[in-house]
Amino acid sequence: MPVFYGVEIASPLMLGTAQYPSPAIMAEAFHRSGAGVATVSVRREAAGGDGGAFWDMIEGLGVPVLPNTAGCHSVREAVTTAHMARELFGTDWIKLEVIGHEDTLQPDPFGLIEAARILCEDGFRVFPYMTEDGILAGRLLEAGCEVLMPWGAPIGTGRGLNNLYGLRTLRAQFPGVPMVIDAGLGMPSHAAQAMELGFDAVLLNTAVAKAGAPAAMAEGFARALEAGRLAHEADPMEPRDMAAPSTPVLGLAELE
Amino acid sequence: MNIDATILGAGVAGLSVAAELSARGARVRLIDPEGAPGPLACSWWAAGMLAPLCEGETAEEPVVRLGREAAAWWQAAGAAVTQAGTLVVALDRDRGELDRFARRTGGHETLDRAGVGALEPELPDRFASALHFASEAHMDPRAALETLQRTLAARGVRIERATPPQGQIIDCRGLAARDRLPGLRGVRGEMAILRAPGVGINRTVRLLHPRHPLYIVPRGDGIYMLGATQIESEGRGPASLRSVVELLNAAYALHPGLAEAQVLEIGADARPAFADNLPRIVRQEDRIHVNGLFRHGYLLAPALARMTADWVLEGNTSEFLQ
Numbered sequence: 348m349p350v351f352y353g354v355e356i357a358s359p360l361m362l363g364t365a366q367y368p369s370p371a372i373m374a375e376a377f378h379r380s381g382a383g384v385a386t387v388s389v390r391r392e393a394a395g396g397d398g399g400a401f402w403d404m405i406e407g408l409g410v411p412v413l414p415n416t417a418g419c420h421s422v423r424e425a426v427t428t429a430h431m432a433r434e435l436f437g438t439d440w441i442k443l444e445v446i447g448h449e450d451t452l453q454p455d456p457f458g459l460i461e462a463a464r465i466l467c468e469d470g471f472r473v474f475p476y477m478t479e480d481g482i483l484a485g486r487l488l489e490a491g492c493e494v495l496m497p498w499g500a501p502i503g504t505g506r507g508l509n510n511l512y513g514l515r516t517l518r519a520q521f522p523g524v525p526m527v528i529d530a531g532l533g534m535p536s537h538a539a540q541a542m543e544l545g546f547d548a549v550l551l552n553t554a555v556a557k558a559g560a561p562a563a564m565a566e567g568f569a570r571a572l573e574a575g576r577l578a579h580e581a582d583p584m585e586p587r588d589m590a591a592p593s594t595p596v597l598g599l600a601e602l603e
Numbered sequence: 604m605n606i607d608a609t610i611l612g613a614g615v616a617g618l619s620v621a622a623e624l625s626a627r628g629a630r631v632r633l634i635d636p637e638g639a640p641g642p643l644a645c646s647w648w649a650a651g652m653l654a655p656l657c658e659g660e661t662a663e664e665p666v667v668r669l670g671r672e673a674a675a676w677w678q679a680a681g682a683a684v685t686q687a688g689t690l691v692v693a694l695d696r697d698r699g700e701l702d703r704f705a706r707r708t709g710g711h712e713t714l715d716r717a718g719v720g721a722l723e724p725e726l727p728d729r730f731a732s733a734l735h736f737a738s739e740a741h742m743d744p745r746a747a748l749e750t751l752q753r754t755l756a757a758r759g760v761r762i763e764r765a766t767p768p769q770g771q772i773i774d775c776r777g778l779a780a781r782d783r784l785p786g787l788r789g790v791r792g793e794m795a796i797l798r799a800p801g802v803g804i805n806r807t808v809r810l811l812h813p814r815h816p817l818y819i820v821p822r823g824d825g826i827y828m829l830g831a832t833q834i835e836s837e838g839r840g841p842a843s844l845r846s847v848v849e850l851l852n853a854a855y856a857l858h859p860g861l862a863e864a865q866v867l868e869i870g871a872d873a874r875p876a877f878a879d880n881l882p883r884i885v886r887q888e889d890r891i892h893v894n895g896l897f898r899h900g901y902l903l904a905p906a907l908a909r910m911t912a913d914w915v916l917e918g919n920t921s922e923f924l925q
Contacts (some may be wrong), residue, residue, distance in 0.1 A: 368661040370788075370835075371879035400781075400788030401835040404878065503813060559707055 348383070349525055349547040351494050352440070352472040354411065358383035359542065359572045361413065361527065362565065363552025370404045372561050377408045380565035385410050386442060386550060388417040389432040402435070413474060415442035420455075422462045429466050441466060442474040442496070442529075442550075452502045456483045460490055467491025476529050479513040481520045488524065495521070496529035496550065499541065503553045505533025508540055518545045535564075535571030542575025543583065606632050608915055609768035610775055613639065615646040615744070615900040616893050616907065617775035618751040622680055623908035625758045627916060632769060633755065633762050640748045645777060645872040648794055649900055650820050650830045651744035652807050653677070654689050656710040656736045658899065663881055665922065666899055669906035674740040676905030681754055682747040684740050685821075687806035690714075690722060691734040694856065700811035704734065711736045725803040727858060741807045743822045744901055771915050772890035777875040778837070780894055784885060787895060789837035789873030792830065793846045797854075799864035800825035810857045817853035826867070829854050833898070842871040874898055882907055884914065884924045891915070 349356045361384040367373035377385065385408050405412060414432035419425040422445060429441040445462050447455030454476050460483070463473050467490055475487050479497040487495060497517055500506035508514055509531065518526060528541040529550040538549045549572065558564035610621045613635035621633045637643050655670025678684045691711070693701040705711065711734040719726060719733045752762065774780050781787045804827065809818045820828045832846045847869055854861045876897035877883055884907065885892040893911050896903050910921035 365835075369663075369876075369878065369880035374878070399837045400786070404788075557703075 349527075351474070351525055356383035356411070356548065357381065358569060359548035359576065360538075360565070360569050361386060361548055361550040362555060363387075363550070364405055365552055366556035367561055370401060373556070374404065374408060375562040376555055376565035377410065379562040380555075380569040382565065382569070383410060383548070384413050384550075386413045386415050386552070387436075389414045389428055389435065406436075411440070412436050412438060413440050413442050414438065415476075416444045418446065419444055420446050422458045422465070425458070425462045426465050429462075429471060433471070439470055440472045440474065442476060444476045454478055454498070456480065459483070460486045463487055463492055464490040474527070479510055479517050481517050484517060484521060484524075488521070494525045494527065496527045498530045499528045499537060499549075500531025502530045504531050505554055506531055507533060507537035508544075511544075514541075514546075515544055532568075535567040538568050539571040539575035539578075542572055543578050545579055548572075606630050606769035608632070608771040608773055609634060610773045611635070611768070611890075612774065612776035612779070613637075613752075613762045614644040614775065614777055615640075615649070615748065615904045616777070616896055617773075618748055618755070619904035619908040620773055620775055620893055620911050621755055621760060622751050623905075623912045624915065625755060625760055627912055629912070629916060630770075631760055632766065633760055634764070634766055634768065635762050636764050638764055639752060639762055640745075642870070645792075645874050646744065646748060646900055648792065648870040648872045649744040650794070650807075650818065650828055651742045651747065651822075651901055652689070652818065652820055653684065653740040653742065653902055654736065654807060655902060656708050656739060657689050657691065657809060658902065659709065660704055660707045662899070663879065665881060666903065670899065670902040672909075673902050673905045676909075677742060677747060677901070680747075681750045682742050683750075684742045685806075686738075686740040688722075688735055688737040689739040689741075689807045689809060690719070690726075691736070691809045691811065692719070692726075692730040692857075693811040694729070695731055697811060697813060698732075700813065701732065701734065704811055708734075708736070710738060723804060723806070723808070725858075725860075726808070739807065741820050742901070747901065773911060773915070774890045774892045775894070777894060777896075778873060780892055781875070783887065784892060784894060786877055787875055788835075788877075789839070790876050790897065791832070791834040791836040791838055791871065791873045792898065793832040793834075793842040793850065793869070793871040794828060794830040795847065795850055795854075795866055795870070796822075796868040797827045797829060797861065797864035798825055798867050799827055799861055801863060802827070802858055802860040804858065808857065810853060812853055812856070815849045815853040817850065817857060819854065819857060827861075827864070831898075837873050839871065839873050842869050846871075874900070882923055884911055884921070886925060 360382040362382040416425040416428040445458040500509040527548045532551045607629040609632040653674045659667040714733045877895040882895045913919040
């Protein structure tokens with residue numbers, strides 16, 4: 348199972364806590380899937396006061412909480428939000444989002460590096476939400492990040508792994524670094540594919556929360572992740588061009 | 604005079620319970636330290652949609668089933684209920700949202716561009732298809748609360764600010780009762796009221812949008828209610844700029860004519876809800892609670908009032924009684 352900053356996670360499924368029909372259904376999705384981490388948006392949920400009972404419910408899920416800086420558009424905003432999160436949740440884990448474009452919600456790589464450096468120096472354990480760019484990955488590791496979270500596709504689009512070549516290259520470039528596919532997954536097959544490529548976990552929210560039966564979908568993702576992990580560890584075959592018969596040949600029929 | 608029941612809280616739940624009990628012959632007393640309902644009650648900021656089928660998109664089955672009795676109850680209580688249906692639209696880009704909404708709800712018919720135009724001729728010609736929930740209704744929630752107060756006054760029941768409770772105590776105080784109800788939480792909502800005499804929308808219109816879903820409810824005389832955000836927070840402070848911008852932007856996407864509207868009010872409050880977002884009637888030592896109506900105050904208050912009266916007057920249990 349994945350290890351982030353020395354903490355082993357019970358499942359490669361990291362689930363968001365927003366957009367469910369009710370907190371009861373959210374809890375059911377966590378229980379049925381055995382998700383290993385709960386992410387929570389600090390900025391939005393804290394609007395105008397204290398998240399109170401809802402936060403108690405999230406802590407009651409019994410899994411590590413990964414607060415995020417969702418919706419932050421500047422370094423300063425993200426850093427401030429990370430400090431709020433550390434205080435509220437008593438964790439130095441932070442999923443760092445610095446959004447660069449309002450329509451695509453694409454991460455701003457320049458702001459991300461700067462914010463990551465500031466937060467790592469301040470003792471945070473940073474999980475950066477990033478594009479699949481290898482140079483950016485190197486800079487984030489230099490800044491002190493020990494986990495990377497490349498996107499599959501833009502947040503909430505459910506389009507799966509948009510740039511297979513780029514993700515495969517990134518994975519190969521930094522073999523020992525724990526990597527999470529964050530955002531853009533829509534179906535369990537996308538999650539299986541991420542694990543087959545050798546990623547350590549996936550983080551998703553909308554695909555589960557907005558499904559007609561969120562708990563069933565969460566379980567579907569958990570099973571697909573397990574399938575993908577097994578396949579990756581089993582050293583899968585390489586695709587080939589030439590067909591090869593797979594039925595054993597036990598002697599030839601004699602034709603008269 | 605002997606009092607059968609004392610109701611605490613004069614929001615939509617308390618007033619509905621008081622009206623139902625008194626209509627069935629019980630002598631009731633209604634206490635609210637704030638007096639008549641106003642900006643301090645989350646009922647004040649409601650939309651007044653009586654739209655059980657649309658709520659079925661995310662709400663549990665009882666909301667759809669019990670919500671169906673709401674329009675008739677309010678009408679019988681004297682409220683001005685408009686039975687004009689709900690129109691659900693999405694921009695062409697978000698067509699998938701409309702398909703999903705259709706799959707998860709019942710009782711609708713699909714309209715084409717001409718069908719939308721026939722129902723709402725002033726809506727811009729940009730919706731190639733829509734869902735129409737013809738059986739749904741809406742009303743002005745503040746007017747409905749006033750109607751209940753008048754009805755109660757005619758039966759000799761006035762909202763008292765402080766008086767000793769007598770008879771069965773029925774606690775309908777919403778979030779104010781949270782110390783007694785573990786698991787009750789606040790879910791914040793933000794809304795706006797506009798005056799747009801140049802815009803003619805006749806029924807509730809819901810705009811499905813991947814980021815900023817919106818509904819607009821006509822209140823007559825060119826007044827429209829815009830709603831609403833839904834945030835997991837107990838905060839009751841003023842609406843944030845971001846919420847207001849998103850709400851007003853979505854309204855503009857629905858009908859560019861709303862750009863000229865005057866913004867009369869921007870409101871925010873927290874609604875009481877349990878973990879499954881379903882209401883409860885909870886028996887405790889000295890009282891029963893009617894609480895957790897979430898975003899379904901006006902939709903579920905009639906059913907909850909009936910169930911409460913069934914229990915208090917006849918000892919009959921019901922699905923939400925604990």
